[in-house]
Amino acid sequence: MSLYKELIAHREKLSLIGLGYVGMPIAVSFSKKVDVIGYDSNAEKIEKYRAGIDPTHEVGDDAIKSCKVDFTAESERLKEAKFHIVAVPTPVKEDHTPDLSPVEGASRVLGQNLTKGSIVVYESTVYPGVTEEICKPILEKESGLKCGVDFKIGYSPERINPGDKVHRLESITKIVSGMDEETLNEVADVYRLVVDAGVYMAESIKVAEAAKVIENSQRDINIAFMNELSIIFNRMGIDTKSVLKAAGTKWNFLHFEPGLVGGHCIGIDPYYLTYKAEQIGYHSQIILSGRRINDDMGKYVAESLVKCLSRSDLPVSRARVAILGFTFKENCPDTRNSKVIDIVNELKEYGIEPLIWDPEADSAEAKALYGIDFTEKKEIKDCDAVVLAVAHNVFRTMGIEDIKKMFRGGRLLFDIKGIYERKEMEEAGFVYWRL
Numbered sequence: 001m002s003l004y005k006e007l008i009a010h011r012e013k014l015s016l017i018g019l020g021y022v023g024m025p026i027a028v029s030f031s032k033k034v035d036v037i038g039y040d041s042n043a044e045k046i047e048k049y050r051a052g053i054d055p056t057h058e059v060g061d062d063a064i065k066s067c068k069v070d071f072t073a074e075s076e077r078l079k080e081a082k083f084h085i086v087a088v089p090t091p092v093k094e095d096h097t098p099d100l101s102p103v104e105g106a107s108r109v110l111g112q113n114l115t116k117g118s119i120v121v122y123e124s125t126v127y128p129g130v131t132e133e134i135c136k137p138i139l140e141k142e143s144g145l146k147c148g149v150d151f152k153i154g155y156s157p158e159r160i161n162p163g164d165k166v167h168r169l170e171s172i173t174k175i176v177s178g179m180d181e182e183t184l185n186e187v188a189d190v191y192r193l194v195v196d197a198g199v200y201m202a203e204s205i206k207v208a209e210a211a212k213v214i215e216n217s218q219r220d221i222n223i224a225f226m227n228e229l230s231i232i233f234n235r236m237g238i239d240t241k242s243v244l245k246a247a248g249t250k251w252n253f254l255h256f257e258p259g260l261v262g263g264h265c266i267g268i269d270p271y272y273l274t275y276k277a278e279q280i281g282y283h284s285q286i287i288l289s290g291r292r293i294n295d296d297m298g299k300y301v302a303e304s305l306v307k308c309l310s311r312s313d314l315p316v317s318r319a320r321v322a323i324l325g326f327t328f329k330e331n332c333p334d335t336r337n338s339k340v341i342d343i344v345n346e347l348k349e350y351g352i353e354p355l356i357w358d359p360e361a362d363s364a365e366a367k368a369l370y371g372i373d374f375t376e377k378k379e380i381k382d383c384d385a386v387v388l389a390v391a392h393n394v395f396r397t398m399g400i401e402d403i404k405k406m407f408r409g410g411r412l413l414f415d416i417k418g419i420y421e422r423k424e425m426e427e428a429g430f431v432y433w434r435l
Contacts, residue, residue: 003082003083003117003119003186003190004186004189004190006082007034007035007082007083007190008033008034008193010034012035012081012082012083013035013036013080013082013083014030014034014036014081014082014083014084014085014190015036015037015038015039015078015080015083015084015085016030016036016037016039016069016085016087017039017040017084017085017086017087017088017106017109017110018040018086018087018088018124019038019040019045019046020040020056020087020088020089021056021058021334022123022158023040023085023087023088023123024038024049024054024056024058025058025059026085026087026123026158026169027069028059028063028064028067028069029169029170029194030193030194031068031069032067032068032194033193033194034193035070036068036069036070037069037070037072037077037078037080037081038069038070038071038072039073039074041075041109042073043073046071046072049064049069049071050071052064052065055333055362056334057331057332057333078109078110078113078114081118082115082117082119083119083121083190084110084118084119084120084121085121085122085123085156086107086110086120086122086123086124087123087124087158088102088103088105088106088124089124090102090103090124090125090126090268090272091268091337092268092271092272096271096291097271097275098126098127098271098272098275100126100134103122103124103126103130103134103135104134104135104138106124107134107135107138107139107142108138110139110142111138111140111141111142111143112142114139114142114145114151116145116151117150117151118151118152119151119152119153119154119186119187120151120152120153121154121155121156121176121187122135122153122154122155123155123156123157124158125157125213125216125265125268125269125272126209126212127272127273127275127276128206128210128213128276129206131153131155131205132179132205135153139151139153147179148179148180152178152182152183152186153178153179153183154176154178154179154183154184154187155177155205155209156174156176156187156191157175157208157209157212157215158212159172159174159175159215169194169195170194170195170196170197171196171197172197173195173197173198173199173200174191174197174199175200175202175208175211175212176188176191176199176200176201176202176208177201177202177203177208178205179205184201188201212269213269213270213272213273214273216265216266216268216270217273217287219256219266220261220266220269220270220290220291220294221270221286221287221290222254222256223256223257223261223266223290223294224261224289224290224291224293225290226240226257226258227258227259227294227297227435229258230435231300234304234435239422239434240258240435241257241422241434242422244257257418257435258435259435260297260298260301260338260339260342260389260416261294261297262328262337262338262339262340263328263329263334263336267295267337267339268337270287270288270290270291271291273287274287274288274291297339297342297435298339298340298343298345298346299342299343299346301343301387301414301416301435302347302350303346304414305347305387305412305414306347306350306352308412308414308431309384309385309412312384312410312412312431314384314409314410314412316350316351316352317352318351319352319384319385320355320385321354321355321383321386321387322354322375322380322386322387322406323340323344323354323355323356323357323386324357324387324388324389324390325340325357325361325388325389325390325391325392325395326338326341326356326358326361326366326372326374326389326390327340327360327361327390327392328340329390330390330391330393331360331392331393332360333360333361333365334365335361335362335365335366335369335370336365340389340390341372343387343389344356344370344372354387355375355380355383356372356373356375357374357375357376357377357379357380358390358392359377359392359394360390361374380406381406381408382407382408383407384408384409384410384412385410385412385413385414386406386412386414387414387416388413388415388416388419389416389417390417391417391419395419396419400424400425400428404428410431411428411429411430412430412431412433413425413430413431413432413433414433414434415432415433415434416435417435418434422434
């Protein structure tokens, strides 16, 4: 009998290794259909889930409380499962080379608890070849089992978009792959249980890995183009958003906007692809050019702010500057790989210690990662400049009078995401700047 049939008959279990923004929603969805063991090495996180708390805000506390996931920090419990999904992060190191230590570590832990007849599916973003050339040998070494004989492997790239309540696991076509046709069919059947949009069966594991890594590289390149246009048009005294609005009337114009590119996908995945390209003797030109532009946007924003302060006859080193928003994207508590920190660090080079207010962010995480202490909303007053860095809903609903209360004299407003209308803000007396 197939593993898929064993799962739906509740004779076998599915495990999720890594319960973050990607793994936890997957575990919750599968728990509606099959028995799920949710494993994460972070015991503190597991306790929150057991208490019905969703620190990611991805599915909400009620969904966590009512789900049937068996949350655990004990790796031995993985022996109870036969279908394993690995969804740990794949960051980059300071030199922008892939940091595979999380996925290698997860492979070791899983290998030590792997049993015959298992299928292991990786969801972590990697460059083509990682699943078969790096993860598979680790599983074999730690388990003493033979891949293709005692267990099978597959790859199904995650497409979770943190904070997005429209494009969810259930509504996004899922790419699946397997080491052979039998495994591919099993993996496809299992994912069909939770993905209403259906699955796309890739020709091979490498094809699925490559598809994932180019999805975000494509977005990165297009956003870099928008950022470069923003730099050019700002020098010309032309409003970039107005230009894009006009150009967008053409039927085949691609709708991208300038902005800070952080997070764990768009700002990371291109480096995985270019790293592999370097290994096979090709030096990327377009991809790395886009990365350089996007990586420098925080510095560009800060330098533009300093120039505006100077033109407004405001003392730069004594300027009182507030930054609204610190997470890597709107309506999401995750501060990891946030590019707002680049603005903060660059402003500090000019002697400015900005106040930072973000009611959505994980303050403990920001303190641990960056040494940042958030301020309260009531402290955002008597400012010379305010930087709207992240388009949280709480900021979008602020009116002009709410913003005016944050200033003392000059009203220098840096609206990075273009939340407000330029004409309206300028008529209200603001010196308005946006990408």
